[in-house]
Amino acid sequence: MTTQTLTRKPTNWRRIGAWSLVVLALIATILPFLWMLRTALSTNGSLASNSANLLPADFSLGAFKRVFGMQSTEEAIADGGSGAAIDFWLYLRNSILFATVTTAAQVFFSALAAYAFARLRWPGRDKVFALFLATMMIPGIFTALPNFLLIKNLGLLNTFAGMMLPFLFMSAFAIFFLRQFFLSMSREVEEAAMLDGARHLRIFFQIVLPNAAAPLATLALLTFVGQWNEYFWPLLVATDENVRVLTVGLSVFKSQSPQGAPDWSGLMAATIVAALPVLILFIAFGKRVINSIGFSGIK
Amino acid sequence: MMTTLTKHPPAAAHKAPQRPGRGRRMAKLRDVRIALLFILPAMIGLVAFCLVPTIRGVYLSFTEYSILGEPEWIGVDNYTAIFQDELFWNAMAVTLQYVGINIGLQTVIALGLALLMHRVAKSTFVRGALLLPFFVANVVVALLWFWMLDYQLGIVNEIISWLGLPRIAFFGSEQWAIPTIAFVNVWKHMGYTALLIFAGLQAIPHHVYEVASLDGASHTRTFWSITMPLLRPVLALVMVVSVIGSFQVFDTVSITTGGGPINATRVIQMYIYQKAFGESDFGYASALSVILFVILALVAFIQMKFLKGNESDLD
Numbered sequence: 352m353t354t355q356t357l358t359r360k361p362t363n364w365r366r367i368g369a370w371s372l373v374v375l376a377l378i379a380t381i382l383p384f385l386w387m388l389r390t391a392l393s394t395n396g397s398l399a400s401n402s403a404n405l406l407p408a409d410f411s412l413g414a415f416k417r418v419f420g421m422q423s424t425e426e427a428i429a430d431g432g433s434g435a436a437i438d439f440w441l442y443l444r445n446s447i448l449f450a451t452v453t454t455a456a457q458v459f460f461s462a463l464a465a466y467a468f469a470r471l472r473w474p475g476r477d478k479v480f481a482l483f484l485a486t487m488m489i490p491g492i493f494t495a496l497p498n499f500l501l502i503k504n505l506g507l508l509n510t511f512a513g514m515m516l517p518f519l520f521m522s523a524f525a526i527f528f529l530r531q532f533f534l535s536m537s538r539e540v541e542e543a544a545m546l547d548g549a550r551h552l553r554i555f556f557q558i559v560l561p562n563a564a565a566p567l568a569t570l571a572l573l574t575f576v577g578q579w580n581e582y583f584w585p586l587l588v589a590t591d592e593n594v595r596v597l598t599v600g601l602s603v604f605k606s607q608s609p610q611g612a613p614d615w616s617g618l619m620a621a622t623i624v625a626a627l628p629v630l631i632l633f634i635a636f637g638k639r640v641i642n643s644i645g646f647s648g649i650k
Numbered sequence: 651m652m653t654t655l656t657k658h659p660p661a662a663a664h665k666a667p668q669r670p671g672r673g674r675r676m677a678k679l680r681d682v683r684i685a686l687l688f689i690l691p692a693m694i695g696l697v698a699f700c701l702v703p704t705i706r707g708v709y710l711s712f713t714e715y716s717i718l719g720e721p722e723w724i725g726v727d728n729y730t731a732i733f734q735d736e737l738f739w740n741a742m743a744v745t746l747q748y749v750g751i752n753i754g755l756q757t758v759i760a761l762g763l764a765l766l767m768h769r770v771a772k773s774t775f776v777r778g779a780l781l782l783p784f785f786v787a788n789v790v791v792a793l794l795w796f797w798m799l800d801y802q803l804g805i806v807n808e809i810i811s812w813l814g815l816p817r818i819a820f821f822g823s824e825q826w827a828i829p830t831i832a833f834v835n836v837w838k839h840m841g842y843t844a845l846l847i848f849a850g851l852q853a854i855p856h857h858v859y860e861v862a863s864l865d866g867a868s869h870t871r872t873f874w875s876i877t878m879p880l881l882r883p884v885l886a887l888v889m890v891v892s893v894i895g896s897f898q899v900f901d902t903v904s905i906t907t908g909g910g911p912i913n914a915t916r917v918i919q920m921y922i923y924q925k926a927f928g929e930s931d932f933g934y935a936s937a938l939s940v941i942l943f944v945i946l947a948l949v950a951f952i953q954m955k956f957l958k959g960n961e962s963d964l965d
Contacts, residue, residue, distance in 0.1 A: 369770040376763055377779055380841065386805060387794050399803055464692035472678060473685040486700045490898055490946055492919050493939045496926055497703035497710065520695025551684045580787035582901045598789040602905055605793060615797055622790045633785045637778045
């Protein structure tokens, strides 16, 4: 899409004005991230007196060491930390486990369902599909309370199973998204395979899934980011240290603030740990996501 | 809320032909059996974690339930109590204030950015950079701004005092807390919203602009008479999705103010959370979430109706 959409050449000052707005927006977006990094690499003691400089004040990796539990309690307290045990390695592992398993299962099961909606004929199909779509309207908090009670009754509070279960089986959006793609795919190859006696399972795994690799990857990426950033549900069911994910870990870390000034450099180091994997994914695959954002159903 | 609207270029350009009639009955029977297998996991998820909880949520809203023991049926008592509950009305007022500032600011900024993306800055880099905050967790964004807007050491207050103005307690004062939280979430979502509107702008046919240009229409005129009306369905959908998300603000509040100072930022979802998990009043909390659900459904309905979001002027 590189077609020139301008119908008339704007006057020069107009263009300059427009570009300065773009630059302003870019600065407003990027600068806070640089400030985050700058703070994480500074020591707490020097933050107060050196705020006019983008470079770290009194460069130190102490904040990262503190966040990963690699500083002794005395050292941590001397550096402005709370001294409370905090281990972001563990939270990082938990977040990876939680986001990866839920993403893989959710995308796979949603793809199965999408195939049934797009390619198979069965009574009540469109009604069931409408039901799935309708659930997108239900606000998260509404099902969160009963789901919490369910997980609690099952004795799964503070377990990975309890944290993952509601996300494992489907997402209405994923089903909708993949169904749209399956409908747009050519049926010819599938029909030829069908005539050769191939069953739906084989067609699904050997023809449909490989052909849908691109949208599956986009969907998986979006789902992963969403799961990685999920805060509310883990906060309800999984606050125990051994299953605590990064987002919850961050809130616990923040609430452990020592008396007086919070451990800002430690907090910013921790937010970098929580944000970095997603930022890396975004830089690696962002283009695909950007080009896929738009509207389905609207021309 | 992370609702994402996406599209993919169709893999094949042509429409799929109807399946030939051979062995149709056999295939049909096989289809039904296999369909059951394919749909089963999603169905389990739908029933166990969506439909049953929905029914249970409505049921619980008519009970008194403190987690310990069994829910006790009390009819509409929760609802009548809610309508006399000052904290509920406060939560509604605070939430509406948040939604108003958040959506107003966000729509204007995103529309501006989308126009810039469309007409000036066409590079994917610009779009990518502006999208960055959207991919970072709410919690991270909240902490980042909590630090930057800190009263003592935050860079924003450093700049304000350097300018000779009095420092502002962004999260600590009753009149600033909600606008600040609304601003933080505008910062997070503006790039994404802009990208959605940008996609809508690209769908407006080129020739419409050419005709306007030939007729000598000014930029302003073209914008108000062509761009805005043709963009309406997209804007409507963006608004509905953002408003629904906005009503459910929680993460940012939970991290920065926890509902305070006093009751200034106790938004409705925060109130539900506190009722359920702070006071173990699950019946009351369920009734609150039923009310939130009804409000959201009404808001979506009214918006679609008012903005005629499902009709396009292009036809």
